[in-house]
Amino acid sequence: MDKKLTNVLIFLGVILVFFAVVMFVIGKGEAKEGALLNFSVDQATVVLRFVFVIIGLLIAFAAYYFTKENAAWEVGTRQVVWMAIGAALYAVFSWLFNGTVFVVPSLSQVALRPAIAIPMFFGYAFGPVVGFFSGAVGNMFGDALTGFGLSPQWSIGNGLIGLVAGMAMLFKDRKQSMNTILYISGALVALTALLFFLNRNQPNMLFFDPANNIFGDSTISIFAGISIVVGFVLVAAVRFGFASNEDIAAAVTWGMLGNIIGLLFASLSDIWIDGFSLPAAIVGEFLPAAGPNLIFAAILVPLLVVAYAAVQRQSGR
Amino acid sequence: MLVAWKYRKRRSIIQWFDPRAWLIFYACFLFSTLAFWDVRFLLPFFILTLIVLFTSGVKWREIRRAFLFIIGFVFFFSFFTFLTGRGGAELYKQEHLIREFKTSFSIFGWTPVLKITVERAFYAVSQFVRVGSIAIMTILIPYSLNPALYGITFKGLGLSDKFAYAMDLTMRFIPTFGRDFQLTVDAQRARGYELERISGGLIQQVRKLGPIIVPVTIHAIIGSEDIIDAMDLRAFGIGPRTWIDVLNRDLKDRILIWFGVLILATSFVLSLFGYGKFWVPDILIRLFQK
Numbered sequence: 023m024d025k026k027l028t029n030v031l032i033f034l035g036v037i038l039v040f041f042a043v044v045m046f047v048i049g050k051g052e053a054k055e056g057a058l059l060n061f062s063v064d065q066a067t068v069v070l071r072f073v074f075v076i077i078g079l080l081i082a083f084a085a086y087y088f089t090k091e092n093a094a095w096e097v098g099t100r101q102v103v104w105m106a107i108g109a110a111l112y113a114v115f116s117w118l119f120n121g122t123v124f125v126v127p128s129l130s131q132v133a134l135r136p137a138i139a140i141p142m143f144f145g146y147a148f149g150p151v152v153g154f155f156s157g158a159v160g161n162m163f164g165d166a167l168t169g170f171g172l173s174p175q176w177s178i179g180n181g182l183i184g185l186v187a188g189m190a191m192l193f194k195d196r197k198q199s200m201n202t203i204l205y206i207s208g209a210l211v212a213l214t215a216l217l218f219f220l221n222r223n224q225p226n227m228l229f230f231d232p233a234n235n236i237f238g239d240s241t242i243s244i245f246a247g248i249s250i251v252v253g254f255v256l257v258a259a260v261r262f263g264f265a266s267n268e269d270i271a272a273a274v275t276w277g278m279l280g281n282i283i284g285l286l287f288a289s290l291s292d293i294w295i296d297g298f299s300l301p302a303a304i305v306g307e308f309l310p311a312a313g314p315n316l317i318f319a320a321i322l323v324p325l326l327v328v329a330y331a332a333v334q335r336q337s338g339r
Numbered sequence: 340m341l342v343a344w345k346y347r348k349r350r351s352i353i354q355w356f357d358p359r360a361w362l363i364f365y366a367c368f369l370f371s372t373l374a375f376w377d378v379r380f381l382l383p384f385f386i387l388t389l390i391v392l393f394t395s396g397v398k399w400r401e402i403r404r405a406f407l408f409i410i411g412f413v414f415f416f417s418f419f420t421f422l423t424g425r426g427g428a429e430l431y432k433q434e435h436l437i438r439e440f441k442t443s444f445s446i447f448g449w450t451p452v453l454k455i456t457v458e459r460a461f462y463a464v465s466q467f468v469r470v471g472s473i474a475i476m477t478i479l480i481p482y483s484l485n486p487a488l489y490g491i492t493f494k495g496l497g498l499s500d501k502f503a504y505a506m507d508l509t510m511r512f513i514p515t516f517g518r519d520f521q522l523t524v525d526a527q528r529a530r531g532y533e534l535e536r537i538s539g540g541l542i543q544q545v546r547k548l549g550p551i552i553v554p555v556t557i558h559a560i561i562g563s564e565d566i567i568d569a570m571d572l573r574a575f576g577i578g579p580r581t582w583i584d585v586l587n588r589d590l591k592d593r594i595l596i597w598f599g600v601l602i603l604a605t606s607f608v609l610s611l612f613g614y615g616k617f618w619v620p621d622i623l624i625r626l627f628q629k
Contacts, residue, residue: 097501098576099567099570099571099575099576100563100567101501102501102502102504102505102508102570102575102576103505103508103563103566103567103570104560104563105502105505105508105509106505106506106507106508106509106511106512107508107512107559107560107563109505109509109512110508110509110510110511110512110513110515110516110559111512111516111555111556111559113509113513114513114516114517114520115520115552115555117517118517118520136545136548136552139552140556143556155502155505159505159506159509160509163509163510163513165477166477166478166480167513168409256542317541317542317545318545321542321545321546321549322545322548322549322552322553325549325552325553326552326553326556326557329553329556329557330557330560333557333560333561337561337564
């Protein structure tokens, strides 16, 4: 067995042991009332839950094993420089558009955060490793520059956006993979939009209104709630409208799935970290973040893809 | 041309330590602070932050703009949460009213009411202390970490040569791209483009950001070819990398690391046992009990 494969197996094994300890040892006890960290696990279904952990890790391992020869996972000089450029650009754009330098207006609680196009584009154009680094490290530096401090789970979530966007490279049949991604994303969009309609009274915790200096207060507006549906429709329109230009269609489609998975990861983690309820995490955090991001995926990512294609044609690289 | 951070050598607590030790301590501090909402548990972190700030050697005129923005933002965020009371709804169920202010007018049948409660007041204070501690500690890093040591610092923290160098480049590129962004905005302004006055529908607004984002990004990618060529010519990534600067970790650095780890472990144990949750003094609750 080669060294790389052994390392991956050890890494996954450590994660499995960690989950086993949390679920079977720490999770046995009841959480103290008001405790910030609640690790208690329903012992009636603990085995089933653990099985899902194993399945998740097996899927991750299978994804790696069957694609380990793929060039998408390689990290050479070019990838190192692109990682740094992607992360630095994402950090700078996040800092500038977070309201510190330029106040970009909001529309019906939909904050314009165009920087998210960077990890999506870098992931798609330069691979999953570059995408992950650009998103995770860029978000970390962006938050640090803005002075928000660090939210590691949101940085990882941003990293996942770039990682998933870059996984387009792993599939030979791009059309089929795009269609599958569209179905999966559609199902997730429908599910989260349904949660919004069932929980209309949730405050929009990501909303910052520069005109009135309001942060995290107003109940989520209808447009913010359905922005993910609007974004999905726009992405689908780009997917089929640019059917002849597979690069544009694939970049926005994979960027969309990355955005959904990455931000679901980050917002759901706040259930444990900040003690949010599921509706608060999805309606108050996920929807106002993921909806506008999809709109950016549909508009800005194609612009970057077209501009980069022109550069490639000129430079021949 | 690369633009650098406003780093300079100072006589400060931060720069007295090895940068690796300081970053590890910072990470421990960050996660420990996040474990608490009780202002009694948060205050030691805040005091530590103030000690680090006042001994950092960073001059007020260097940090003024960023500092005022951050503290203003944290203060306003906390104050607004205090006025609305929404942010803490996940942490407390019951509120004890201190005073209620009601306007003499109504807007479409709705009368604005401001309720000042014990829980809201303490939540605002806790939030200010919690976020303020993290924000101040974070903002000091670029002013105190020598850019020449970025790469070796991350390498020393366990990253591979490639990822350590990528982190090094990221930190070096940030001020450069910030300058490029400003140049692009100025160039577009000269053509009549005004970023501050973006108008139209949502899609129009997003599209109008293209003339800023696309040139900066593509310019950075084109510029990367020179860096890639330079690195390839020096055989980057072929074998283990050597670094010009060498970092030495001595006793004081080990003490700082273990101090950070101790704080982190204690914080997690305390939070696991239910300590450090949102707290309001009993005396105030009794005082305002109906």
